[in-house]
Amino acid sequence: MPHYLFASTPLYGHVAPLIAAGRHLAAAGHAVTMLTGSRFEANVRGAGLGFAPLPGRADFDERELESYLPDRARYRGVALSQYQIQNTFIHPIPDQWRALRGLLDGGRFDAVATDHLFAGAVPLLVRPRGQRPPVFAFGIGPVAQLTRDAPPAGMAMQPLWGVAGRLRNRALNLLATRLVFRDTQQLARRLVHEASGAPLPAGFPFILDLSRLFDRLLQLGPREFEYPLTDFAPGLRFVGPLDTSAAASTRPLPPWWDALDDGRPIVHVTQGTLDNRDFSSLVQPALHGLAGFDGHVVVSTGGAPVDALGPLPANARAAEFLPYDRLLPRLSALVTNGGYGTTLLALRHGVPLVVAPGAEDKPEVAARVQYFGVGINLRTARPAPVRVAEAVRAVVGDSPYRRRARALGDAIGRYRPLEDIRREFEVAAALAQTGPA
Structure with a gap:
């Protein structure tokens, strides 16, 4: 039986789609173990999935902002964005990776899948492909990839093409990566180094461009609701949104x-x-x-x-x-x-x-x-x-x-997200049985 390891930041909007995908895979005869916050244990087990809790700083409860964003009132604008990103997605990297590595060392998984902002997967992603299982990401928000066609995600600015547009976009991308979010990038590099024992390779992508690193980015939205960019990562697949409303x-x-x-x-x-x-x-x-x-x-x-x-x-x-x-x-x-x-x-x-x-x-x-x-x-x-x-x-x-x-x-x-997700994982499982092509 194929066995997959899911991992999610403990935010409801991240966890719920992964549970929905895992439930479908489990119903199709696959085994899924999910690593996420302890407050979601009943939800995960109720979907027929195995559960593993995130440890330490990675196991926060978004309903209790004081527990992981205690100083948010001190910040405004870009500084607030950096503070939220660092405390929600960057500081948990060591604990996320410790839990992920422990599960991988303790069992055999045909594929790993995380939400697209689960940065604890970076130490796994930098390993050579032949030394790790396929690593997928579920895109649970608008596609966030650095591109020549648009400013960085987070600026909420629309694309602009042509020579002038690409000059504008390049300038804003440089501003974001080398100045505005420089401290966030340096923090991520340091924490990945400390967690994995190995520095990130030179030229490693900007941490907020993380979704480009995955073998597959299964975007849980339609292509028709994304800007017509010309340089999406080759592993991006638009599978369409999962309907998680029926439980209500x-x-x-x-x-x-x-x-x-x-x-x-x-x-x-x-x-x-x-x-x-x-x-x-x-x-x-x-x-x-x-x-x-x-x-x-x-x-x-x-x-x-x-x-x-x-x-x-x-x-x-x-x-x-x-x-x-x-x-x-x-x-x-x-x-x-x-x-x-x-x-x-x-x-x-x-x-x-x-x-x-x-x-x-x-x-x-x-x-x-x-x-x-x-x-x-x-x-x-x-x-x-x-x-x-x-x-x-x-x-x-x-x-x-x-x-x-x-x-x-x-x-x-016209999208069939569950069927497409199952197909991607079944291909990964088949390749895992025969070895990488």
């Missing part, structure tokens, strides 16, 4: 659910499951701005108490969680802070978006929403109520945004 159907419907059946448009507002400590950034402005909207405004708090929203307008309903597999097909618009998975779930159903981008990769998601014309990018995490209302009115109905979202949804529907 096990939750009982809120008592007001049947009120949505009157034929009026439904707008859903969400800040996700993590950025839900301060609803004054997006949810409350949306509720205020849409108070006069002739339709339903439906809010999910992502587990936070509904009372935290304050009094609701007459046209609004709220619940901690909602069954997305039942809600999304009914939506006229989604107002979101730009999570990659939620955005793709909406687009799968042809739902146009209004995005008030939060932190991490959310500005990059919002930039793509704008580029492909499937919604409106508000360009701020704290929009004024009137801006939210104007944007919603622009995207609902038979709008150009709706038509383009439906076209993208049709494209997403």
Whole structure:
């Protein structure tokens, strides 16, 4: 029986897609062991996978920001981005690699697969191909690779081609790698050296260009939602988004659910499951701005108490969680802070978006929403109520945004991600039995 080792940074948006892929492989008769944060043990075992916990600094809980980002209030802008990247993805490298190496030394695996930001895989990736199993990555956010066609990921700037465009892009790439994120790169090199006992080879890629190093990058999104770059890594495969929403159907419907059946448009507002400590950034402005909207405004708090929203307008309903597999097909618009998975779930159903981008990769998601014309990018995490209302009115109905979202949804529907993922792993397992070609 083929056996695969999965490893994920303990962030829900990273872990959930890997569990979904692992569940499918396990159902097809493969064995999967997953290395991730201890809080996900029940989820992993419930999917029929073996579980191994990350140790030490690598085993943090994203719900408890003070435990791994205690000084975040001291930083702003680029400095905050560096602080978050270093504490979430770089400092855990030694503990990630220690756990990964222990599992590899203790058993035989036909392939290793991580999320695309699991930097603890770097000491494995620098080994010669004949001295390690194939190493895959799941792309769980917008493709982040240095390219001649666009500025670095994180700047949320769209591509620019031609001589002038490539000069601009080159300058910004140099600025990011040699100045802005120089300390992050040096920290990563030092930690990899300390963890593995060997320095990174000269010319080793920029740590934030990590996804180019994997033998395969299985991008969990459609090609149609990525910029038309000309220099993607050769190992990139667009397999399409995994639908992880069906599990929500096990939750009982809120008592007001049947009120949505009157034929009026439904707008859903969400800040996700993590950025839900301060609803004054997006949810409350949306509720205020849409108070006069002739339709339903439906809010999910992502587990936070509904009372935290304050009094609701007459046209609004709220619940901690909602069954997305039942809600999304009914939506006229989604107002979101730009999570990659939620955005793709909406687009799968042809739902146009209004995005008030939060932190991490959310500005990059919002930039793509704008580029492909499937919604409106508000360009701020704290929009004024009137801006939210104007944007919603622009995207609902038979709008150009709706038509383009439906076209993208049709494209997403043609992907078969689970089948393609299984095929990639089965090829890797077959090669492992015969040796590298």
